[in-house]
Amino acid sequence: MNPKDLPVTYWLLIILVAVFILQVIGTAKGIPITESLILNPTAVLQGQQLWGVFTNMFLHGGVYHILFNAIALFTFGISLERIVGRKNLLKVFLLSGLFASVFYILTSVFILGSGASALGASGAIFGVIGAMTALRPHTKIIMMFAPVPIDLWIGSIIFVLIALFWFGTGGGTGIAENAHLGGLMIGLLFGFCFKRMEKADPDFTWNAVYAPKKDPYGWIDEYR
Numbered sequence: 001m002n003p004k005d006l007p008v009t010y011w012l013l014i015i016l017v018a019v020f021i022l023q024v025i026g027t028a029k030g031i032p033i034t035e036s037l038i039l040n041p042t043a044v045l046q047g048q049q050l051w052g053v054f055t056n057m058f059l060h061g062g063v064y065h066i067l068f069n070a071i072a073l074f075t076f077g078i079s080l081e082r083i084v085g086r087k088n089l090l091k092v093f094l095l096s097g098l099f100a101s102v103f104y105i106l107t108s109v110f111i112l113g114s115g116a117s118a119l120g121a122s123g124a125i126f127g128v129i130g131a132m133t134a135l136r137p138h139t140k141i142i143m144m145f146a147p148v149p150i151d152l153w154i155g156s157i158i159f160v161l162i163a164l165f166w167f168g169t170g171g172g173t174g175i176a177e178n179a180h181l182g183g184l185m186i187g188l189l190f191g192f193c194f195k196r197m198e199k200a201d202p203d204f205t206w207n208a209v210y211a212p213k214k215d216p217y218g219w220i221d222e223y224r
Contacts, residue, residue, distance in 0.1 A: 007078060007081050007089075008077075008087075008090045009074065009077035009089065012090075015058060016060070016066060019058045019059060020066050023060070034059055037051070037055035037119075038052055038055075038059060038118070038119045039052040039101050039117060040052055041104070041108050041114075041116075042115040052101075053102065053105075054101070056101060056119045057101070057119075057121050057123060058121065059120065060121070065120060069121045069122055072129070073128070076125065076129050076132050077089060077125075077128055080128050080135070083136070084135075084194055088194070092187060092190050093127060093128055095127070095186060096128065096130070096183040097123050099182050099185075099186040100123020100124065100126070100179040100182040100186070101118075101182075102182070103179065103182025104123070104182060107178040108178060111167070112167075120179075122176070122179065122180050123179040126159075126183035126187060127183040127186055127190070128187060129184065130156065130183065130185065130187020131188070131191035131194065132191065133155075134191025134192045134194070135194055136152065137151060138151050141155050143155055156188075159180070160181065162177065163181040166178075
């Protein structure tokens with residue numbers, strides 16, 4: 001298979017794994033890769049390490065962290081990419097991750113009074129989940145704490161309730177639920193926009209994204 005034909009989801013997984021390997025090597029060699037690319041709310045608000053808003057979504061804090069994120073990205077990323085195409089999947093992932101970072105900074109500093117640093121692709125992945133929820137709400141999923149198939153929209157509501165409870169208790173669990181919530185919200189917005197496009201045109205199909213491009217010089221043969 002031509003590398004250019006690989007699903008974007010696969011490329012994202014390859015990048016996440018490659019960056020994590022660099023993090024491990026950097027830690028072993030005393031190179032502050034993670035510290036340089038992490039999201040530091042205090043630094044960002046002071047105009048420093050602004051790149052962390054973007055780079056943190058490719059970092060992870062350990063094997064289990066990247067493992068769970070990789071499984072979630074593979075599961076929902078492939079599903080969403082099959083519906084909306086490669087470019088739209090990438091757009092949802094990156095913009096959801098950026099919004100999750102900004103949402104994390106604002107809610108952590110101004111609501112929770114915390115300047116704790118954050119890292120991980122979870123916010124971007126929750127954006128992908130949000131888009132899938134809006135597009136295909138009745139997709140069946142199984143949550144870890146409840147091994148019974150439920151609709152995706154129900155799972156999303158459960159997560160929102162968990163996030164709101166987390167806010168109410170002042171956070172402090174070590175999991176950036178506010179970043180997850182930010183990613184989910186922007187993902188839902190993307191999903192509803194995609195859904196409107198489907199409803200506006202009954203003949204609309206996202207599969208056209210994968211259709212071969214029309215010969216740009218075909219008009220010559222028609223003219224002849």
